[in-house]
Amino acid sequence: MSALAGWDSGAPADPVEIRRYRLERLRRLTGEAGLAAILVTDPVNLRYATGTRNMQVWTLHNLCRYALVPAEGPVTIWELPSSAHLSRGLETLDEIRPSLAWDYMSVGPRGTEMARRLAAELADLVRRVGGGERRLGIDRADLPLTEALAEAGVVAVDAKAVLERARAIKSAAEVRSFLASLRTTEVAIAELRAAARPGMSEQEALAVLIAGSIRRGGEYPETRLLTSGPRTNPWFQETGARLMQAGDLLSFDTDLIGPDGWYTDLSRSFVIGETRPSDAQRRLYDLARRQLATNIPLLRAGTGFFELTEKAFQLPDDCKPNRYADIAHGCGLGVEYPLLWYAEDAEWGAYDGVLEAGMIVCVESYIGAVGGREGVKLEEPVLITETGPVVLSATPFEEAMA
Numbered sequence: 167m168s169a170l171a172g173w174d175s176g177a178p179a180d181p182v183e184i185r186r187y188r189l190e191r192l193r194r195l196t197g198e199a200g201l202a203a204i205l206v207t208d209p210v211n212l213r214y215a216t217g218t219r220n221m222q223v224w225t226l227h228n229l230c231r232y233a234l235v236p237a238e239g240p241v242t243i244w245e246l247p248s249s250a251h252l253s254r255g256l257e258t259l260d261e262i263r264p265s266l267a268w269d270y271m272s273v274g275p276r277g278t279e280m281a282r283r284l285a286a287e288l289a290d291l292v293r294r295v296g297g298g299e300r301r302l303g304i305d306r307a308d309l310p311l312t313e314a315l316a317e318a319g320v321v322a323v324d325a326k327a328v329l330e331r332a333r334a335i336k337s338a339a340e341v342r343s344f345l346a347s348l349r350t351t352e353v354a355i356a357e358l359r360a361a362a363r364p365g366m367s368e369q370e371a372l373a374v375l376i377a378g379s380i381r382r383g384g385e386y387p388e389t390r391l392l393t394s395g396p397r398t399n400p401w402f403q404e405t406g407a408r409l410m411q412a413g414d415l416l417s418f419d420t421d422l423i424g425p426d427g428w429y430t431d432l433s434r435s436f437v438i439g440e441t442r443p444s445d446a447q448r449r450l451y452d453l454a455r456r457q458l459a460t461n462i463p464l465l466r467a468g469t470g471f472f473e474l475t476e477k478a479f480q481l482p483d484d485c486k487p488n489r490y491a492d493i494a495h496g497c498g499l500g501v502e503y504p505l506l507w508y509a510e511d512a513e514w515g516a517y518d519g520v521l522e523a524g525m526i527v528c529v530e531s532y533i534g535a536v537g538g539r540e541g542v543k544l545e546e547p548v549l550i551t552e553t554g555p556v557v558l559s560a561t562p563f564e565e566a567m568a
Contacts, residue, residue, distance in 0.1 A: 179343035181426075182257065185217040187337040189235070189258050195328050196303065197237035202296030204303035204325045205288065207232040210499050211305050211329045213427050216241065216258045220249050222427075223386055229308070230267050233259075234288065239295035244284075263287075268310050277310050285314035292320055305329050330503035334496055335524035341549060344498075344526060345558060347384075347424035348432075348547065352561045354378025355420065355434065364412040364439045368394055368405045371416065383425035388500070391543075392418035394438065399534035399541035400488045412439030415447055417543040429500045431528050433545035436564050443567055450533045450542040451567035453482065457531040458546055461493060465548050465555040467523040474521070475509050481533070486510065488541065490532035497528045497547055525550045526558070 192215050196204050206215045209225045215235050225231055233243040240260035245253050247264045254262065267273055268281040292302050302315065303325025312322045336344065357378045362371050372392045379387075390405040395414035397403050410416060417435040424430040435451065437443045443451070460479035478493050489508055496502035504525075507516035521527070527548050534541025544563070549556045 177342065178346065179339040181217070181343075183339045184337065184343060185256070185258050187339065188214050188332070189216070189241070191335070192235055192328070192332045193237055195332050196235065196325075199303065199325070199328050200299070201237065201301050201303040201323060201325065201328070202292050202299040203234050203236035203239075204305065204328060205232055205234055205307075206305055206329070208306045208329075210427075211333075212243075214329070214333055214499055216243060216253070217256055218243065218245075218253045218259075219427065220245065220252050222423075228271070229269055230265050230272070232265065234291055236291075236295035242291060269308075278314070281310040281314040282317065285311065285318040285320065288315065289318040289320050303328055330496075333498050334503050335522060336498065336526055336549075337524070340498075341526070343426050344428045347426055347428035348430045348558060349560070350382035350384060350424050351379055351420050351422050351430035351432070352559065353382065354384075354422075355432075355561055358418075359436065362410065362416055362436075362438055364410060364414075366410055368392055368397070368408050368410065371410070372405045372418075375418070375420065376422070379420075379422045379424060379430075384430075385423040385425075385427065387420075387422050388429070389419065389421040391421060392416070396539050398435075398543070399538050401490065401532045401534060401541055401543060410438045413441040413444070414438045415450075415540045415542065417541060419543055419545060423500075427499050429497055430547075431497050431501075431545065432547055432559050432561060433530075433543040434561060434563075435542040435544065437566065443564075446538070447540065447542075448567055450535075450538075450540065451544075451564065453485070453533045454531040454542045454544040455563065455567075457481070457533070458529055458544055461529050461531075462546065462548055462555055462557065465494070465521060465527055465529070465550050467521055467550055467552060469521045471504060471506050471517065471519045471521070474506060475516075482535075484535040484538075485533050487536050488532070488534045490530045492530060494527050494529045497526045521550055523550055523552045 209222045242261045244263045244265035266280050266284045268277045301321045303323050315322050358375045361374045392405045394410040394416045398417040419433040422430045457479040464474045493506040495505045531544045547558045
């Protein structure tokens with residue numbers, strides 16, 4: 167029996183159980199951080215904390231809904247009056263209030279006035295739930311609100327760490343839900359594999375992938391990282407109008423928000439057309455497979471981030487300058503804590519920590535030589551358990567590349 171069998175039962179996860187776990191976990195970490203409450207404004211964090219969703223991409227850049235989650239006490243959400251019905255009936259919420267906007271697009275020069283009105287509401291609620299504690303965590307804050315809170319006697323504290331650490335550890339029900347979402351993306355990948363052909367544009371190929379996800383309950387792509395031939399090296403070139411040719415490598419990173427908001431993140435590369443891979447393509451692919459095969463077994467509970475970095479696969483000198491942005495990263499409702507940096511990039515923010523059971527971590531590989539024509543992108547989502555890492559993807563690698 168595979169290590170995945172105990173997690174991939176096929177039984178649907180209970181959304182109420184997931185919401186209860188998330189809210190309880192967030193409350194506990196809020197209290198441990200010494201905060202009266204957290205004002206959750208990021209729509210991805212809102213989904214985690216309350217289970218609500220409302221125009222998630224639009225609200226990423228139009229701040230118009232938010233929730234107050236206290237360590238103890240009632241949870242209040244502020245919704246657009248026209249869409250308050252979307253939050254009614256959820257067991258995670260105790261009160262729904264009409265939201266106030268304070269950004270210039272919405273209220274023009276009245277931003278300070280509106281921010282003060284909201285700050286007064288928040289100060290009153292913090293007094294009720296805080297027991298004298300006036301520290302309010304905020305996951306993403308901007309200047310008008312933080313200034314207004316200070317005027318109202320509330321101490322605003324950055325709460326990103328609380329949200330990231332809460333989201334990092336998945337319950338068994340969350341893992342089952344993640345797997346169900348991941349499978350829809352894997353079917354979409356199989357459809358792309360069958361449809362990709364010489365003469366098809368990168369844009370058409372990406373449309374196949376996205377459509378396959380949307381048809382199965384997926385929500386939206388976070389990136390457009392599907393390229394072909396010489397546009398695969400260096401990486402991070404966005405999908406374009408290039409027509410794929412026989413013998414080209416097609417490399418992609420799904421980065422799809424699938425059903426239930428899960429970030430279904432895996433990468434594959436294959437040759438277009440009925441063409442045998444070249445020796446150069448096989449070298450790139452072999453290096454990428456070896457990088458994953460080396461790094462995945464290192465994902466064990468209790469392993470330090472820097473310890474893993476020291477033991478990780480060493481890229482050839484001609485590929486190091488084109489290395490991926492990270493060795494691995496947490497995965498849940500988006501790219502999450504932790505981020506494991508390459509040792510060469512330590513000056514840009516690398517930090518230490520410890521891997522924990524319950525984390526889902528995506529192990530990355532991008533192999534593209536400086537001056538080379540193409541690059542290979544591979545990535546696997548892995549669950550860290552008490553007994554070791556479990557690869558969650560069922561999408562095969564390319565036998566022709568072996």
